[in-house]
Each structure stands twice: as structure tokens, then as C-alpha cells.
């Protein structure tokens with residue numbers, strides 16, 4: 436089983452030709468609301484990829500909370516650990532321009548109330564094979580979850596995004612860290628990728644650095660590095676590529692797929708996701724991943 440502790444939000448996405456400068460008003464082309472948040476994205480990606488998945492998090496009692504919960508449930512995610520709290524659901528206000536560039540304002544709202552120590556949270560984490568963490572929920576919740584995981588033999592997979600300093604209390608309990616290239620460089624403070632990987636492996640036993648259309652790099656202490664290319668596809672929206680990758684990777688590792696096969700499987704899931712708009716709306720079902728991997 437996979438447990439995801441993290442954010443569940445509503446993405447409010449506006450598509451414009453050119454994003455407005457400060458003080459400017461422009462006409463938009465289209466507006467969409469799609470459930471998102473890094474935690475929910477990883478949970479949905481893992482469930483669609485065939486994993487047995489439970490979510491620990493919080494939504495508000497506003498009009499966004501129910502659709503976010505429903506999308507998770509309809510994807511097959513166990514939402515018993517997703518609390519409904521008074522006040523608004525977390526939101527991400529996203530402006531996407533014609534070049535595919537985006538700017539995003541994240542308002543945590545209900546996600547700020549996540550503790551990782553609510554009734555049932557520890558039992559869920561202890562019973563899981565993997566705990567997936569990202570950093571849109573409070574750091575204290577991630578630390579609490581990781582400690583329970585470590586004490587119970589649950590492997591911790593951390594997506595260190597949004598980038599911030601990582602306390603030892605968290606890092607010391609992480610088994611696999613999965614940053615994208617920018618996050619990896621920001622964490623290490625060095626530009627060189629080899630040095631960045633050295634920095635990561637000094638702190639965490641396994642690092643998987645995703646490199647966008649360049650694929651991904653797997654590095655483990657004392658092992659040869661493995662580079663897996665991305666699938667050649669035409670990307671229309673790379674939102675949640677990384678989250679789809681992590682969700683599918685956890686499923687593959689949980690099925691004891693060998694490393695290269697697991698990375699290929701995760702890359703296939705992400706390649707399918709970047710060909711469709713939105714976050715949760717873009718994530719593939721298991722059969723689609725299998726078809727792409729089979730070629």
C-alpha cells in the first residue's frame with residue numbers, strides 16, 4: 436500500500452495570450468478548475484497506475500472541498516484520512532500563457548492544518564510500503580509522518596518541492612529523494628549535476644533526479660548511476676509531470692520491478708500526462724502505461 440501525506444487543492448487555471456504585468460488587466464481565453472495539489476496529484480497518479488493508495492490531508496468545507504475529495508475517491512484513492520476542516524480548501528491560482536509559461540500563487544488554506552498526527556494517521560503510515568511526501572503541507576507534518584514511517588519500516592519518498600531548506604529531522608528519515616533538476620540544484624547550492632548528486636547521496640541513500648524531456652537519472656550509494664531517457668512525445672502541458680512520475684514510480688517499486696523497468700514505467704506515465712492539459716485530469720490509467728511501455 437502507498438500512503439500520500441500532503442496537499443489537496445483546487446487548481447484555478449486561466450489561459451491567456453500574454454500574462455498581465457503588475458497593474459495591467461488582460462482578457463483571458465479560458466478558465467478551468469481542476470483538482471490538484473502535489474499530494475493529491477501523486478495519490479491520483481499512483482491509484483490510476485494500479486496502486487492501492489490512501490491519502491492523508493485536509494480540504495475545506497467550501498465549494499471546492501467536495502470536488503477535490505470526489506476526484507480522489509473516483510480515482511480509487513482511500514480518502515478516510517482526508518479531513519474536512521472549517522474554512523477554504525487550498526488553491527493554486529495559475530496563469531498559463533501561449534508560450535506554455537506559467538506563474539502560480541499557492542494559498543495553503545486547509546493544507547496548513549495538516550499535522551500527520553490525526554487519529555488513524557500513524558496506523559495508515561505504519562501499514563504502508565511507501566509514504567510519499569512533498570512540501571506543500573507543513574514541514575512539521577512531513578517530519579512527523581517520516582518518523583512514523585522509519586519506525587515501522589515504511590519507505591519514505593520525498594519530492595522536495597516547493598524548494599526549501601530540508602531539516603535533518605526530515606532528511607535522516609528519507610529513503611528516496613526525487614527532485615527535478617532545478618530543485619536538486621537549489622538544494623545543493625551547486626550548479627554541476629554530478630556534484631549535486633554527490634550532495635544528495637551524502638544525505639539520502641537513493642536520489643532520482645528528473646530532467647524533463649531529458650529523462651531521469653537514478654543514483655544510489657555504491658551503485659552505478661542509471662540514466663533513463665524520456666519518451667519522445669509532444670508536450671502540451673507539463674503540469675504535474677513530476678508528480679505523475681513519482682506516483683507511478685512508487686507503484687512500480689512496490690511491485691518489485693527492477694530499477695530500470697520501474698524508471699521506464701514512471702517515465703511512461705509522465706509522458707502520457709504531459710500530452711494532456713491539467714494536473715489530475717492528465718494522469719494515465721495503468722493500461723495506457725503498459726501499452727506505452729510495451730511500445
Ligand code: ADP
Nearest residue numbers: 615645646647648650651665670676677702705
Ligand atoms: P517536474 O514536473 O517536477 O518539473 P520534470 O519536468 O523533470 O519534473 O518531469 C518529470 C518527468 O516527466 C521526466 O523525468 C520525464 O520522464 C517526464 N517528462 C517531462 N517533460 C516531458 C516531455 N516534454 N516529454 C516526455 N516526457 C517528459
